[in-house]
Amino acid sequence: MPVEEALLPKDLAAAEGMVNVQINGVWHRFPKGTRLIEAIGKSGDEVPHYCYHPKLSSPGNCRMCMVEIGMPARLAPGAEPTYDDEGYLPIQWMPRPAISCATMVSENLGVRTKSTLVEEARHGVMEFLLANHPLDCPICDQAGECRLQEFAVGHGRGGSRFVEQKTKKPKNVDIGPRIRLDDERCIMCSRCIRFMDEVAMDPVLGFSERGGYTTLGVHPGRKLDHNYGLNTVDICPVGALTCNDFRFQMRVWFLKETPSIDTNCGTGINTVIWTRNDQVYRITPRENNDVNSCWMPDSHRLNFHYLHGQHRLTSSLVRDGDHHRSAPSHNAAGKVASALKSAPKGTAALVVSSRLTNEEMFLAKRLAEKCGISAIATVPREGEADDYLVAADRNPNTQGFLRIFGDQDRAATLQSLRDDVRSGKIRTLLTLQEDLLAPEAGFTQDDLEKLDFLASLHLLDNGTAAAADVVLAGSGFPENRGSMINVTGRLQRLNRAINPPGEALTNWEWLATLLRETGADVFDGEAAAFKALAASDELWQDLTLARIPDNGIQLYETGIKIPLVERERERIARGEING
């Protein structure tokens, strides 16, 4: 009977579609087709790099990610392989380094990331990159989040030997309405060019005058004005591309980063909100491969200035004759609660925005039940999907509304509410974060004047507020904590990044105060409301607000797909990108 041969590591790995790779002397196992740079990252070591980006093709032009690699020797004809005790072949190290971003892992591959050869290679590349790069970090807006700065410290020589004239290139170039380019800072990694070619599919960027004067730019007469253009600023490893809206506003190390989600459309793009002293300075996309990859549209990213604008309400208002005067919060809330409570049955209504969180909606539902209000409508907001990330549904939490208030024809419900207001059936109305005079809501000034009592909870001083008897100063998306369900059926969490200004309160605090005024029990915070909500819906039973992962959790499938994410999955399947 033949002795059964013990299976070698290569066979064990191959059975699972994996390969064995030795990194700094330790054997790891990675799926076939993984790029070496990703494999090294997973092993816990970092490889400095500029041009490589997991969502873009790998041209291998920055040369920063060089490592020392080795393979088993090719066997002489007739020779038998000699395995070591662990079952691996001896590695023959190659005399020159290789770039890890464009090298795929292979069986029995050896990698060294800490050898003298690798250190010398990194020193050399850094010295070349810094030869023509301005050394004026203190006045550069990228300082603090500059890869060149970081790697110069980590892998550079420490001093410059360059005594010649640096190349002069265009500075402060207006290449688009939202972006400014400093060509002298550009290290020609080409990430922005590849992003515009491959993801935005608007290839307006290119290198002209290649050679000693390689210049990034757009063609005369063309502009980098694509709605996803600002992503090039995010992926620019240096200060070459900067965002007009953020540049020179604040040093990044002063900013606090809060992971949250975007509320401009139903996609619920994952974001980081950068704040200081209760002010939002910028919003950047956060990687989530099921929602937005690493990207975000400019229109959504820049839509936060209204939070700190002149129309922001900083205290509550109560009508006094033909004008408003500011009033303490409990006073304003008391007036609203008593108006809702005392309204005869069937004459009060609520407009609940689909921009509210699930928890806020849940409280609104409780409030309606407590006051015997059955007329509840939301404002549908339909736009056009942009074939990238922006969903046709411009409300961030339509799915949440439908789950909490029941499946319905939202347009018809809103229409019947409008009819009831016009016919005089509805006499008391509270609107939660909706301007009733906005075109999508469709109410007119005459409609609002017909009401006996109108209250508006909103963060802005809008037309409805002007017509309202009581105006409650509410909160905007970075001030709220709670959950939302996106168009695909994914539950995601908003985190509070800042506090509302002045005497404004969060929407949650207002709804809790109103409930308290009507004599109901109030939850101890958003998390408790989520718990109660989860108990009433079998889909989220095991969840708590804090337990929703930062990347969200798919509750159900609505069948809606996000085109950009689908395209990215196809590219990963074709092996074009690592993803």
Place this chain on the structure above:
Amino acid sequence: MPPNPKPATPLDLPDELRQKIDAIVSRYPESPRAAVLMVLHSLQGRFGYISEDGIRWTAERLGLEPVKVLEVVSFYPGFHQHPVGRLHFRVCRTLSCAMAGSIELMEKLCELKGIDIKAMHGHRNPVLVSDDGEVSVEYAECLAACGFAPVCMVNHDTHEHLTADKAADLLGQYRAKSGETSAAH
């Protein structure tokens, strides 16, 4: 960069050239971008340089963004973005030719045609054109005839052993040729 004196109108391509370009592009059904160099050569062959209109026309013809054509045009010193003279001199300045006197040759050519060589800048202004438009000069890197330095190309002809004192003869040689041609017409 010198101002562009007369913008070309490559949209007025002769039918013959148009057909030639169509034939070139049809060779690359998968990726028309592959035809970019040959289309540019065709345009430069007709107009002597590649104008902004030429770049845009090429981009449109091949379904590219203009910047992708500009990338190519601005990379190769062989492509001109501005009109050159009827006689275009490329004087080699790589080691052998430089040591054998090509710098003096260039200075002499400029002196003969009243060209201010100080206006030349290797990157910003590499080509100088004489006021009458007859001659343009440019430094070139190795023309692969180091054994016969200094070397200079005039349009498509290569001339060897060209010391500065032969510059006037060389110019005269081409003037005589053009005289013959015009006489023949």
